[in-house]
Amino acid sequence: MTKHSSTSFSRRGLLGAFAATTIAAAPTFSNAAGFLRGSGDIRRIKMYSGRTGEKLDMIYWIEGEYIPDALKEITYFMRDWRTDTAKNIDARTIDIMAASHNLLDVTEPYMLLSGYRSPKTNAMLRSNSRGVAKNSLHMKGQAADLRLASRSVSQMARAASACSAGGVGRYSRSNFVHMDCGPIRTWGA
Template structure:
């Protein structure tokens, strides 16, 4: 006897993929995005922005297909908290964070120290921030994020990020965060 759940899952997966492919999902209300979490291949992340106090839990992709509405919400949440400027975050960064959370075996939200950074903010921080801000920071391209995870030692977060070989990993023990980016593989 066949399991009636599998055909339903296949239908939901195909319907979700069709909605993504046709661009209909960006028009869907937020509860529709929450329903995506039940689909096979749903990739979800949660964030707490420590500077704005905002929180977001969202399904950012189904398999290899990104959810445009979720990406817009993530861009807003990870905006430059100094200027309010919203940039376009690299969707591959969210894939890297998803794999990082899986490697650590946690569902805790990422605590965001810094996401997108405007060129003006980056220049100001380079001159007043006491170092550690690159002239051509990947934060300005939406390819970098500075994070920590509640309950996960900072060194463990760094080691897990390094093991993924998904880009750059910076360890800022004194400042209590780990930098992760989708640039070339390197560590500092």
């Protein structure tokens, strides 16, 4: 993917202005029982990357419709920073991340540790850690490793598990939670 032009930035600015006027109307469910019940009529994702210094605060879904330009922005943000390559991020993963964030009732953005991983990056990480899957969903754009300073790994994992929508891995020693849109399963401590 290429760097964003000023047109994209204007689109993001427009979406941000729209969000400022409509986000107050979005319903909040502090005890959602099912997947996306906590997402409301507007779905928003907030993240930053300690590796690239980039920040993202994006409404990507409004009243039943994904916003294609927003999904492109998210895909670029979640690229493999080591190889500067991107793969479309599965919207189901973004939905799980957004619903979990809403359940945690925080305004703090996620710190993205890993989104898409190229096969080269995945192989390198796998050679250094036995916790990296050979056929990781990160390589399909279907997983994210996330951290919040204000919430524990346990709290984040419980929120992601409450979505009943994919895999949730607890990595307490490394202080992050893996969320993906694959089969429902949990692991780690």
